[in-house]
Amino acid sequence: MKADVRAIKTPAEQALGAAFLAARAEMPGKGPVAKLREEAFRRFDASGLPHRRIEEWKYTDLRALMREAKPLAGPVKSKGNVPLLPGVDASRIAIVNGRYEPGWSLANIHDPGITIVELFAFLEEQFAYRTGDIPGKDDTAFCLNTAFMTGGAAVRIKKGARVNRPLHIAHMFVGDAAAAMYPRSVVMVEPGAHLTLIESFAGPTDIDYQVNSALELVIGEGAKVDHIKIGHDGNSALRISTLGVTVDANATYRDFSFTIGGAVVRNQTFVRFAGEGTEASIGGVTLIKGRQHVDNTLVIEHAAGGCKSRERFRTVLDGESHGIFQGKIVVEPHAQKTDAKMASHALLLSDGAEADNKPELEIFADDVQCGHGATAGALDSALKFYLMSRGIPEIEAEALLIQAFVGEAIEDVADEHIREALMGEAVTWLEARG
Amino acid sequence: MAFLEVKNLHVEVEGKKILNGLTLSVEKGQVAAIMGPNGSGKSTLAYVLAGKDNYKITEGDVLLNSESILGMAPDERAAKGVFLAFQYPVEVPGVATMTFLRTALNAQRKTRGEAEYSTPEFMKLVRDSATQLGISQEMLRRAVNVGFSGGEKKRNEILQMAVLQPKLAVLDETDSGLDIDALKIVADGVNRLRLPERSIVVITHYQRLLNYIIPDVVHVLANGRVVKSGGKELALELEAKGYTQFQGEAA
Numbered sequence: 001m002k003a004d005v006r007a008i009k010t011p012a013e014q015a016l017g018a019a020f021l022a023a024r025a026e027m028p029g030k031g032p033v034a035k036l037r038e039e040a041f042r043r044f045d046a047s048g049l050p051h052r053r054i055e056e057w058k059y060t061d062l063r064a065l066m067r068e069a070k071p072l073a074g075p076v077k078s079k080g081n082v083p084l085l086p087g088v089d090a091s092r093i094a095i096v097n098g099r100y101e102p103g104w105s106l107a108n109i110h111d112p113g114i115t116i117v118e119l120f121a122f123l124e125e126q127f128a129y130r131t132g133d134i135p136g137k138d139d140t141a142f143c144l145n146t147a148f149m150t151g152g153a154a155v156r157i158k159k160g161a162r163v164n165r166p167l168h169i170a171h172m173f174v175g176d177a178a179a180a181m182y183p184r185s186v187v188m189v190e191p192g193a194h195l196t197l198i199e200s201f202a203g204p205t206d207i208d209y210q211v212n213s214a215l216e217l218v219i220g221e222g223a224k225v226d227h228i229k230i231g232h233d234g235n236s237a238l239r240i241s242t243l244g245v246t247v248d249a250n251a252t253y254r255d256f257s258f259t260i261g262g263a264v265v266r267n268q269t270f271v272r273f274a275g276e277g278t279e280a281s282i283g284g285v286t287l288i289k290g291r292q293h294v295d296n297t298l299v300i301e302h303a304a305g306g307c308k309s310r311e312r313f314r315t316v317l318d319g320e321s322h323g324i325f326q327g328k329i330v331v332e333p334h335a336q337k338t339d340a341k342m343a344s345h346a347l348l349l350s351d352g353a354e355a356d357n358k359p360e361l362e363i364f365a366d367d368v369q370c371g372h373g374a375t376a377g378a379l380d381s382a383l384k385f386y387l388m389s390r391g392i393p394e395i396e397a398e399a400l401l402i403q404a405f406v407g408e409a410i411e412d413v414a415d416e417h418i419r420e421a422l423m424g425e426a427v428t429w430l431e432a433r434g
Numbered sequence: 435m436a437f438l439e440v441k442n443l444h445v446e447v448e449g450k451k452i453l454n455g456l457t458l459s460v461e462k463g464q465v466a467a468i469m470g471p472n473g474s475g476k477s478t479l480a481y482v483l484a485g486k487d488n489y490k491i492t493e494g495d496v497l498l499n500s501e502s503i504l505g506m507a508p509d510e511r512a513a514k515g516v517f518l519a520f521q522y523p524v525e526v527p528g529v530a531t532m533t534f535l536r537t538a539l540n541a542q543r544k545t546r547g548e549a550e551y552s553t554p555e556f557m558k559l560v561r562d563s564a565t566q567l568g569i570s571q572e573m574l575r576r577a578v579n580v581g582f583s584g585g586e587k588k589r590n591e592i593l594q595m596a597v598l599q600p601k602l603a604v605l606d607e608t609d610s611g612l613d614i615d616a617l618k619i620v621a622d623g624v625n626r627l628r629l630p631e632r633s634i635v636v637i638t639h640y641q642r643l644l645n646y647i648i649p650d651v652v653h654v655l656a657n658g659r660v661v662k663s664g665g666k667e668l669a670l671e672l673e674a675k676g677y678t679q680f681q682g683e684a685a
Binding site: 380381382383385386387388389390391392393394396397400401403404405407408 | 487507511513517518523524537538542
């Protein structure tokens with residue numbers, strides 16, 4: 001019997017439905033964009049919020065974790081500052097309450113290689129682009145972002161442009177009462193161009209705001225892109241971020257996500273290697289404590305042969321936190337000579353913490369090298385004893401080992417200023433623990 | 435009073451009795467060799483001195499400079515001057531050797547209420563010792579022991595000893611796994627660290643190491659206790675006759 005009955009909607013699902021009906025007439029984007037919203041909403045409405053019986057969302061049951069849908073965040077009247085990464089000189093694009101705010105952004109983007117326009121201005125001119133096959137487009141959370149998208153930035157890096165200064169898309173929520181925001185940005189790096197892109201998320205503590213963000217990243221042939229995502233959300237926030245990446249041939253793509261904030265966070269990354277000869281490293285570090293829940297989900301599609309990808313994720317869990325890594329590598333039948341290796345390691349600092357690792361390989365080609373490894377465990381007592389026997393007190397020995405554990409992953413970040421800033425964040429987190 | 439006093443020490447590991455009333459004194463400035471067959475308790479003694487977990491002390495005491503150290507954590511013992519050169523030094527991924535040495539040295543000094551070393555002083559200390567031990571700058575930048583050969587790991591232990599300047603150094607089978615050239619480098623390193631105010635305990639299965647590190651006294655360990663003590667000639671006697679005589683005697 002196929003009893004996929006979804007008669008009862010949760011309060012959150014009902015609220016999302018009501019919000020869509022109420023807002024759709026005023027939401028930005030006409031014609032094809034409105035149609036896209038309608039379609040996306042219908043898809044969401046048919047499936048509802050993902051729950052534990054949906055394999056991709058097995059460990060992050062949104063029906064249970066998202067009890068209510070907050071009202072849509074309004075635009076901010078005042079002008080403020082976006083948080084920066086210490087020591088990192090970047091051009092800033094502020095996305096405040098789900099909208100691109102040029103007034104908040106640092107007007108230092110004079111690089112002729114960069115064009116930035118507001119999302120909907122871009123969509124009206126370039127709609128054809130959106131009809132493309134975005135990796136991750138079938139995901140329910142991504143459909144919700146499409147249905148509600150409130151704004152964002154569309155960035156184009158011109159062919160061959162070498163953008164030296166990192167570009168920082170800073171998302172933030174400003175407000176006294178919980179609200180929901182659906183930012184959506186598009187970054188197109190044309191063939192041969194170089195870009196370091198920082199994406200950050202921040203908001204106030206003790207307010208249970210909700211973020212459902214999406215970023216489409218299109219990497220042209222021979223381009224070189226470093227994307228660093230930093231999750232600094234307030235301690236009560238719920239954030240779901242979808243990253244859809246298409247990488248053309250002979251490109252270099254490095255992705256790193258660093259998460260320390262938020263009550264419930266899901267970073268879902270969908271990458272498609274669409275051209276041959278690309279090299280990619282995709283990794284992340286998550287440091288959580290208390291009752292934080294952070295899910296890093298990755299789907300890598302090797303749709304073209306001869307690409308090399310390395311996935312390296314590390315999670316440190318304290319208190320009663322719950323960390324999840326799901327990584328799936330799909331190698332299509334014609335994607336011969338694929339070289340993909342995935343590793344996920346979790347370090348449990350307390351008895352109450354839980355780590356789930358779910359690596360998956362789906363290989364349809366016969367001449368490939370693919371592998372994965374996953375571990376979860378406590379700090380190595382032999383290592384700890386070795387350090388202590390040299391005079392390093394226990395808490396410092398632990399901090400040094402944890403720092404080393406995350407540091408090995410942070411090493412993958414190419415920009416040394418960003419790397420140092422992230423290491424600094426990790427050290428601060430460790431100091432707060434001790 | 436000897437600098438190190440092990441008194442009637444009884445130790446169990448997972449319910450198994452390893453040390454059976456071991457009594458041992460090491461004077462200040464003395465190099466004491468501890469020899470014995472496999473399973474006699476040599477490494478257990480080393481670990482108990484350094485303060486490793488999972489060793490249950492059922493009787494006896496260990497005094498360092500007349501103070502019991504059994505209740506101290508390994509880092510507190512280190513700050514008091516205890517150093518163990520491991521038989522199998524562990525690899526510490528992600529922690530650069532320089533960082534490790536500096537953290538350890540400054541942690542010890544902080545515990546003792548001494549000022550931290552300045553960077554130039556520290557660098558000079560490490561560089562001088564490293565050069566003597568044939569440890570390159572490149573190795574110092576690498577993570578502790580990661581990718582090091584067996585000989586390099588042992589040399590790195592001696593480097594740590596040189597930098598941390600302990601009052602009591604326990605070398606646990608530092609000769610194991612070393613070829614003759616590596617053995618000479620390590621032994622020369624240890625000999626340079628022989629000082630009137632430093633006690634050194636050299637634990638070894640074979641006499642070979644003692645050709646290079648000449649002990650002041652030799653103790654034979656069998657079945658968890660010292661069964662014979664003598665001068666350096668005792669090591670040669672053991673080499674000739676083997677340990678069987680003592681194993682029978684102790685049982």
